[in-house]
Amino acid sequence: MxxxxxxxxxxxxxxxxxxxxxxxxxxxxxxxxxxxxxxxxxxxxxxxxxxxxxxxxxxxxxxxxxxxxxxxxxxxxxxxxxxxxxxxxxxxxxxxxxxxxxxxxxxxxxxxxxxxxxxxxxxWGNVGIIYDTTQVDEADLTGWEVLLNTKYKGNVYFYDSERDAFMVALKALGYSANSKDDAELQAAFEWLTQLNSTMDPIYVTDDVIDNMIAGNKAMAIVYSGDAAYILDENEDMGYFVPEEGTNIWxxxxxxxxxxxxxxxxxxxxxxxxxxxxxxxxxxxxxxxxxxxxxxxxxxAEDGDYAGNTAYEVRLANSKDEIFMYDEELKVKMADLWLKVKAQ
Structure with missing residues (x-):
């Protein structure tokens, strides 16, 4: 033994x-x-x-x-x-x-x-708006301002990310997504405050995927990769990227x-x-x-993502931007975003 x-x-x-x-x-x-x-x-x-x-x-x-x-x-x-x-x-x-x-x-x-x-x-990909074609009039899809259209009050998911939120507001106002100008950031803050107070948005993260597949809201801010999946799962969904520009990541x-x-x-x-x-x-x-x-x-015509507008990330819009790192800007946006949601 x-x-x-x-x-x-x-x-x-x-x-x-x-x-x-x-x-x-x-x-x-x-x-x-x-x-x-x-x-x-x-x-x-x-x-x-x-x-x-x-x-x-x-x-x-x-x-x-x-x-x-x-x-x-x-x-x-x-x-x-x-x-x-x-x-x-x-x-x-x-x-x-x-x-x-x-x-x-x-x-x-x-x-x-x-x-x-x-x-x-x-x-890689971009950020855009996934929308339910049975609920959203495509004539309303003229830009990021559709997120302020009170026709869709209480019917919007907004991604809970200060950098993405300020990108949307800055682009809607015609500014750079990397703007450090105090006046432009203040204008973006006021745009987001208006959205928060008039649209009753639901702030989400990854739970937006299942919710939009189920058609629980009319529209949502999403990453293109998540949008591509949603489009595959629900044929009533469309994907819109405003011409004012967006974030390319x-x-x-x-x-x-x-x-x-x-x-x-x-x-x-x-x-x-x-x-x-x-x-x-x-x-x-x-x-x-x-x-x-x-x-x-x-x-390609016979490809797995043929016709999937979210997967086919656009290549030639000069207003699309990559985020640049700036610690001071990051802190400022985070502070302003908390104030937006607290109102």
Whole structure:
């Protein structure tokens, strides 16, 4: 019996030693933002264990990083990529591994990372209005001002995000979504205050998806990827992006400066940029791919997203903007947004 016990202990030490040598890749991504079978395939192909965690906002991701948590791959949005670069928290990508030749030119070389030294695009899209065609007169869809049309009082979902809220108001007033002008911000605040007091909007986040599929309100502010899914699920829905302009967002892969496995991180990014992975991810998630040939296949006449106006993100409106990071502006908007909702 003692010999058997000793044998068991020896085996336990051997197994513990094997586990300590196991290669690990830590990925931090948005929730519900991947075809999870790809994680298993990557593990098998590269002989690595993937620790896959999720976050619900750029700010919560940043807070966790500042708490001392380390990851090998992150998927922040444009303005957060800019912040991480400015604070020297990222390392450059290994372009001998990460091949972006098939990435759509529209999402490359943006102002937050001009030469894509630090970031590789993953998904992209815009912000618009999903509306019920059985409830909304399309003649009313002339711009963001439709959100102030009292015909739809009590029948609007408004996304609970200060940056998106001020983008809508600033664009409705003809200003830049990145405006730091106090007078323009005050005008946007008053526009949002009018909406809050006259329209009785319901402030929502991701719960807007199921609610609009069910047709519970006439219209809602949504991200295009969520709109694409809603359009597929409810044929009565339409998607409208005002000509005054909107936010174009790009979520990208980056590698933190303190990543413990940067070699495998670059391999992960290259794997996820492949045609196969991009196809499977866009079909699973519903957000717009960054892979040129996959995008063309998806919107083709026989493609999975043919005719889906939310998936086909517009490419040529000069008034569409990417958010730029500005801590002072962020704090000011957050404070004003709380005041809007408190009235």
């Amino acid at each position: 003692k010999k058997l016990s000793m044998l068991i202990l020896v085996l336990m030490f051997i197994l513990a030693g094997c586990n300590s040598n196991e290669k690990t890749l830590k990925v931090f991504n948005w929730g519900v933002y991947i075809d999870e079978t790809l994680i298993e395939e990557f593990e098998e192909e590269y002989g690595v264990r993937v620790v896959y965690d999720t976050f619900d906002s750029n700010e919560s991701m940043y807070t966790k990083l500042m708490s001392g948590e380390t990851y090998d791959v992150l998927v922040p949005s444009d303005y957060m990529v800019q912040r991480l670069i400015d604070e020297n928290l990222l390392q450059t990508l290994d372009k001998s591994v990460v091949n972006m030749a098939n990435v759509m030119p529209h999402v490359m070389n943006q102002s937050f990372d001009p030469n894509n030294q630090y970031s590789a695009p993953y998904f 790009i979520d990208s892969f980056v590698i933190p400066a303190n990543a413990e496995n940067p070699e495998m991180a670059n391999a992960w990014i290259e794997f996820m940029l492949s045609e196969d992975a991009q196809t499977r991810n866009t079909l699973e998630v519903g957000y717009t791919t960054v892979h040129q040939s996959v995008w063309e296949a998806m919107i």
